[in-house]
Amino acid sequence: MTPPPRRQLLRRSLSASLSLALATFGAVAAVVVSSAPPARAAGVPAPSPVAVPGRGATVPFKEQEAEYAATNGTLIGPNRLYGTLPSEASGRQAVTLDAVGEYVEFTLTAPANAMSFRYSLPDSAAGSGRDASIDVRVNGASPTAVPVTSKYGWYYGGYPFNNNPGDTNPHHFYDEARTMFGSTLAAGTKVRLQVSSTAASPSFTIDLADFEQVAAPTAKPSGALDVVADFGADPTGAADSTAKIQAAVNAGKAQGKEVYIPRGTFQVRDHIVVDKVTLRGAGPWYSVLTGRDPSNRSKGVGVYGKYAGEGGSSGVTLKDFAIIGDIQERVDNDQVNAIGGALSNSTVDNVWMQHTKCGAWMDGPMDNFTIKNSRILDQTADGVNFHYGVTNSTVTNTFVRNTGDDGLAMWAENVPNVKNKFTFNTVILPILANNIVTYGGKDITISDNVMSDTITNGGGLHIANRYPGVNSGQGTAVSGTTTAARNTLIRTGNNDYNWQFGVGAIWFSGLNEPVNATINISDTEILDSSYAAIHLIEGATNGLHFDHIRIDGAGTYALQIQAPGTATFTDVVATHIAQSNPIHNCVGSGFQITRGSGNSGWYADPPACTGTWPAPVWTNGGVPGGGNGPTDPTDPPTDPPTDPPVETGNLAQGRNVTESGHADVYGASNAVDGNANTYWESTNHAFPQTITVDLGAAKAVKRLVLKLPPAAAWSTRTQTLSVSGSTDNSTFNSLKASSGYTFDPSSGNQAAVTLPGTPSRYLRLTFTGNTGWPAAQLSELEAYTS
Numbered sequence: 001m002t003p004p005p006r007r008q009l010l011r012r013s014l015s016a017s018l019s020l021a022l023a024t025f026g027a028v029a030a031v032v033v034s035s036a037p038p039a040r041a042a043g044v045p046a047p048s049p050v051a052v053p054g055r056g057a058t059v060p061f062k063e064q065e066a067e068y069a070a071t072n073g074t075l076i077g078p079n080r081l082y083g084t085l086p087s088e089a090s091g092r093q094a095v096t097l098d099a100v101g102e103y104v105e106f107t108l109t110a111p112a113n114a115m116s117f118r119y120s121l122p123d124s125a126a127g128s129g130r131d132a133s134i135d136v137r138v139n140g141a142s143p144t145a146v147p148v149t150s151k152y153g154w155y156y157g158g159y160p161f162n163n164n165p166g167d168t169n170p171h172h173f174y175d176e177a178r179t180m181f182g183s184t185l186a187a188g189t190k191v192r193l194q195v196s197s198t199a200a201s202p203s204f205t206i207d208l209a210d211f212e213q214v215a216a217p218t219a220k221p222s223g224a225l226d227v228v229a230d231f232g233a234d235p236t237g238a239a240d241s242t243a244k245i246q247a248a249v250n251a252g253k254a255q256g257k258e259v260y261i262p263r264g265t266f267q268v269r270d271h272i273v274v275d276k277v278t279l280r281g282a283g284p285w286y287s288v289l290t291g292r293d294p295s296n297r298s299k300g301v302g303v304y305g306k307y308a309g310e311g312g313s314s315g316v317t318l319k320d321f322a323i324i325g326d327i328q329e330r331v332d333n334d335q336v337n338a339i340g341g342a343l344s345n346s347t348v349d350n351v352w353m354q355h356t357k358c359g360a361w362m363d364g365p366m367d368n369f370t371i372k373n374s375r376i377l378d379q380t381a382d383g384v385n386f387h388y389g390v391t392n393s394t395v396t397n398t399f400v401r402n403t404g405d406d407g408l409a410m411w412a413e414n415v416p417n418v419k420n421k422f423t424f425n426t427v428i429l430p431i432l433a434n435n436i437v438t439y440g441g442k443d444i445t446i447s448d449n450v451m452s453d454t455i456t457n458g459g460g461l462h463i464a465n466r467y468p469g470v471n472s473g474q475g476t477a478v479s480g481t482t483t484a485a486r487n488t489l490i491r492t493g494n495n496d497y498n499w500q501f502g503v504g505a506i507w508f509s510g511l512n513e514p515v516n517a518t519i520n521i522s523d524t525e526i527l528d529s530s531y532a533a534i535h536l537i538e539g540a541t542n543g544l545h546f547d548h549i550r551i552d553g554a555g556t557y558a559l560q561i562q563a564p565g566t567a568t569f570t571d572v573v574a575t576h577i578a579q580s581n582p583i584h585n586c587v588g589s590g591f592q593i594t595r596g597s598g599n600s601g602w603y604a605d606p607p608a609c610t611g612t613w614p615a616p617v618w619t620n621g622g623v624p625g626g627g628n629g630p631t632d633p634t635d636p637p638t639d640p641p642t643d644p645p646v647e648t649g650n651l652a653q654g655r656n657v658t659e660s661g662h663a664d665v666y667g668a669s670n671a672v673d674g675n676a677n678t679y680w681e682s683t684n685h686a687f688p689q690t691i692t693v694d695l696g697a698a699k700a701v702k703r704l705v706l707k708l709p710p711a712a713a714w715s716t717r718t719q720t721l722s723v724s725g726s727t728d729n730s731t732f733n734s735l736k737a738s739s740g741y742t743f744d745p746s747s748g749n750q751a752a753v754t755l756p757g758t759p760s761r762y763l764r765l766t767f768t769g770n771t772g773w774p775a776a777q778l779s780e781l782e783a784y785t786s
Contacts, residue, residue, distance in 0.1 A: 043067025044078050046091040047527055049428050049452035052488045056426035056450030057399045061210035062110050067093040070105040074098070076205070080530055080618050082456045082495060085120060088173050088402075088429060089207045090453060092491065092618075094120075098203040103137075103194035108187050112211035114285065115191060116178040118402075120205040123154035123170070127163040129328070132200035136179055137192040145196070146179045148204070151328050152355050152378055155404070158677075159432075160330045171455070172431045174207060174402055176354070176377055180285070184213065217263050217282035218320055224258040224280070225251055227266070235264020237290065242268050245289075253277040261321050267291040268301040271335070274343075275306060275313035281321025284352035284375075292326040298334040301325050302356065305341035308365055308388075312342035322352035330357065330380040330404060338376075342366040349373050358382045359400070364389035365415055371395045380404040383427070389415030394423065401428040406458070407451075412440035412476035413469030421445040427452075434458035435492060440470035443480035452490040457503070459535065460492025460526075463519060464509035466538070468664060471512055481518040488525045493532065493555075500674045501613040501654050502531025504560055510539025511667045515565075518543045528553040531616050532560035532584070533574065533602075536591065538669050539658075540564040546572050551602065554578060555616030558602035561585035562656045569603075570596030578617035583607035586696030587656050609696040611651060650674075651701065652763070652783040656694040661686065663775060671781045676707050679779035688768045689776040693783070698727055698759040700785055706765075707750040707780035708743045716744045717772025723753060725760025732764055740769075750780075757785075 043065065049056065050063050067075055077086025077093035086092050095104050115136070124130045129151030135143035152175050157167030185191070193206055220226055227233040231248040233241035245261075245268065252259040253276050261281040265288045272279075272289075281287025293299035301323055305313030323338040338353035339360040348371040353359035359376035362369060362385065369390065376383045376398065383400040386393055390410065400407045407427035410417050417440065427435040427449065435451035435458075438444045451460040461484060464470075465477050472479070484506075493505040505526045508515060519541070526533045526549065533551045537560075544567035551558055551574035558574040564587050574582060585591055585607035595603065652672050659668035661683035668691050670678040682689035695701075704723065708714055723736035735758060741751035763783060767776035 043075060043091070043093045046078070046093070047490050048091070049426055049450045049490050052450050055424070055448050055486060055488050057397050057424060059399055059426070061116075061212035062112070063208055063210050064106045065091055065093070065208045066095040066104045066206040067091070069095070071095050071103060073102045073104060073206070078618070080491070080494065082497060083169065083171055085173055085205055088171070088431065088455060090118070090428065092453065094205050094207045096203055096205045097195045098198065100195055100198060103192045104206045105190055105192040106209050106211070108185055108189045108191065108211055110187050110211070110213075111184050112181070112213055113184045114178065114180045114214045115209055115211050116176055117193060117209040118174055118176045118207040119148055120153065120173040120175070120207070121148060121150040121201045122203060123150050123165060125165070127154065127156065127165045129154065130201055132204070134204055135194045135196045137194055138181060138185060139190050143194065143196065144179065146177055148177050149175065155330070160332055163329055172404060176402070180214065214285045215283065217286045220260040220262065221258050221280065224260040225255070226260050226262060228262050228264065233266055235262060235266065237265035237267050239267060240269055240291070241266045242270050242272070245272055249274055249277055249279060252279075261287040261289070263287060265290060269293040270299045271302045271304040271340075273304055273306060273341070274316045274318070276315040278317040278319065279303065279321075280317070280319045283320050284322040284350060287321040288324055289321065290324045290326065298331070298336065300327060300336040300356070302335070302337055303339055305343035305346070308342040308363060312344055312366055314344040314346060316343050316346035317349065318347070318351055319349040320351075322354070323356065324352070324354045325356035327355055327357050327380055332381070337361045343369050346370075347372070354378050358385060360384045361387060362390055362393075363387050364391070367391045367393070369393040372397050374398045376400045376403070378402045382409050383407045384409065386410040386417055386420055388413050389417065390420060391416075391418045392420070394421045395425060396421070396423045398425045400425065403430045404432060406430060406433045406437050408436045409434070410438040410441050410444065411467060411470075413467065414474055414476060416475045417441040417444070419443045421447075422449060424448045426450045429453045429455065430458065431455045432457055434462040435460045437462035437464070438478070438482070439464055439467045440476040440478055441482070442475070443482070445483045447483060447485040447487065450488045450490070451492050454492045454494045454530065456494050457496045457498070458494070459503045459507040460489035460505045461487065462507055462509070463515070465512045465515050466509050477513060478515045478517045478519070481520065484519070484521045484524070486523045488527070489529070490527045492529060493535070494530045498673050498675045498678060499654060502556055502560070502616060504532035504535025505529040506533065507535035507537065508541035508544070508565070509537055510541050510563060511669065512539075514540035514542060516542050518545070520545045520547070521549065522547040524549050526551045528619055529555060530618060531555045532557045534558065535560040535562070536565050537562040538667065542566045544568070546570070549573070552576055553619055555618055556614055557584045557608070558582040559585070561587055561591045561607070562654075563587060564590035566592045566594075568594040568596060569599055571598035572602055573599070574601035576619070577601065579608065579614060581608040585609060586694060611696060613654065650782040650784065651695050651699055652693045652781050655696060658692045660690045671778045674780070676779045677709050677711070679709055679777055681773075682767065682776035684775045686775075688766050690764055690766050691776070691778060691781065692729070692762055692764040693781060694729070695761050695763065695783065698761045699783070700757040700759050701763065701783045702755050702757045702786060703784045704753040704755065705750060705780070705782040705784070706741065706753065706778060707782070708777060709779050710745065710749050712745050714745050714749060715772055716742065717770055718742045719767060719776065720769035721765050721767045721776075723755065724764045724766070725758055726762040726764070727760060729762045732762070733758070735760065738768060
């Protein structure tokens with residue numbers, strides 16, 4: 001099967017493998033804010049994402065956090081600082097065991113015959129990971145050693161990351177393991193994870209444990225073909241069973257029969273291609289597909305429909321088994337996802353996906369595809385991505401944790417995504433990017449989900465015209481009505497290490513072009529956000545409607561406005577906002593607010609526009625306790641402000657910026673993100689081109705520093721440009737006549753422009769030439785008053 005041309009998973013910056021499985025989904029507990037009983041680790045109480053009534057996935061397990069269990073280990077956290085162990089833990093807290101005899105002990109609250117637990121081991125010095133084991137003791141009885149590993153964690157360097165510790169930037173620390181107890185343990189039973197040796201690993205960090213009652217294996221359906229009995233697949237995992245399972249699937253299609261995977265572990269080293277067939281296992285704790293080609297590492301286990309270019313597949317059901325891969329690195333061009341291809345009129349039901357690149361990367365065009373009742377863990381990239389013309393498709397009642405990129409994503413690259421839905425899912429701890437996102441798309445629904453614990457470079461919920469192929473000309477931009485109702489977001493949003501400021505829990509971007517659609521956000525809770533609760537950036541977003549929103553706790557602002565737009569707010573109530581002024585808005589009247597009834601705590605006139613970003617207040621409390629947000633004032637303040645202090649530093653960094661156009665993903669925001677390695681490139685072959693930065697208020701700028709990436713790969717070039725200024729973004733006056741500026745990598749690849757200090761809020765650079773490329777290029781536009 002020939003794959004389609006691969007598209008890199010573009011981001012801005014952006015054996016233990018059999019240890020996990022999934023049981024049929026059951027009931028979820030009532031909402032809890034966990035508390036630490038006496039003689040426990042005494043973690044800070046924090047809301048749980050698996051206990052929100054009526055929202056998120058209905059899961060079969062009872063979850064217990066290590067920080068509230070009995071232990072003689074060391075509590076770490078709470079801490080949301082990227083690159084630290086607690087920042088990637090559920091609730092941003094965990095327990096480290098670093099000596100023989102140290103343990104975490106859980107007391108069962110319901111009968112269980114199985115446990116999965118989330119943990120982290122240190123990486124090896126070479127970055128290849130280490131293998132170890134930890135003891136599981138039940139009521140003090142003889143231990144069972146459970147294998148654990150760090151081979152599927154610990155990534156370094158810049159996007160898309162690597163396994164070299166010398167490149168610094170360590171992240172993606174955790175993995176999950178599972179064991180069955182052999183019998184059902186009663187409520188009240190004590191289950192202990194205990195260190196018996198530190199020879200293989202100097203420490204073991206325990207995040208949480210999930211206890212569940214796994215049903216007995218499902219028997220072969222009457223008349224089904226058996227991959228073992230009928231086709232000779234090896235259930236011990238010793239031999240490669242790829243061809244034999246493929247033969248069974250082909251026969252199932254030809255004969256109109258189901259294909260059954262009995263209990264066992266099966267080596268699968270390439271795609272099983274399915275079309276018009278049902279592939280069913282005995283249950284994801286029992287029937288496991290695993291493996292990777294030992295010589296061609298771009299091949300690994302996966303169940304795929306035919307690619308759309310080959311006609312696609314349809315009429316497929318995948319049910320009751322696990323796909324647990326062996327992917328230890330991120331190579332975006334490799335088709336090593338658990339599920340892929342094009343699958344129309346098809347269903348994935350109760351499938352466990354873990355240690356693959358993506359859980360399901362679906363390349364359309366395709367229609368009417370559903371993932372339900374499934375679990376997706378420990379991916380190197382996205383959990384699910386509906387890519388390239390996926391329509392009328394759904395992910396529902398699915399639990400997603402520890403993805404290396406967006407948890408659940410839709411990306412309408414070049415072909416429209418229409419009427420897709422993400423509903424009743426729980427998405428936790430995406431290590432990069434967002435919990436749930438739609439890049440473009442028409443009439444999209446994202447409702448009844450729970451999103452928690454964003455790590456970096458993203459928020460909880462993102463709606464955007466971003467990434468290649470998302471534009472109104474192709475019908476792929478955000479359009480129609482986007483509905484996001486009854487979602488709960490907990491500790492979402494976090495610092496973007498390129499922008500060097502926070503991303504909001506719910507955020508919107510018009511990077512490629514303004515968003516002009518109806519976007520209804522309703523009946524939603526935004527709890528203990530790491531930075532702002534609501535955020536606009538990178539171009540206008542129009543047609544926002546917020547109705548019945550509860551914001552309780554925001555590390556910085558209720559609203560962070562860095563781009564124009566229009567929005568209505570009705571019954572939006574904010575409390576515990578860290579900043580005394582709850583709005584940061586430097587675009588002024590460019591963002592139009594219409595206030596309905598029932599609002600409090602989030603509005604201020606005038607808003608803040610400070611030029612600097614405050615340190616966030618991370619409370620981690622069950623009732624977040626940052627600063628006191630003011631109620632809406634009845635009248636604007638009348639006293640003039642005091643004289644501002646003399647401003648120092650780069651006034652342009654992080655400011656709203658507009659452009660005449662850009663090529664590919666090289667948008668204007670790259671020129672004010674504080675990172676000289678990212679850059680704006682204008683539309684090619686179309687001089688003159690402009691870039692305009694809004695400083696938020698009139699500033700007496702006397703010097704600009706213009707930069708290109710410092711890499712030696714950039715040849716010396718001269719760019720011809722002029723500078724003008726404005727106080728109203730309408731009438732611009734010349735500040736610097738057109739002149740040529742040379743950028744030489746041997747001397748830093750930068751140029752300085754002196755200005756007269758005329759107060760201007762808006763600075764515009766107009767480029768008319770570039771000897772190195774037929775476009776304007778700029779990695780940093782820095783503005784100084786001295």
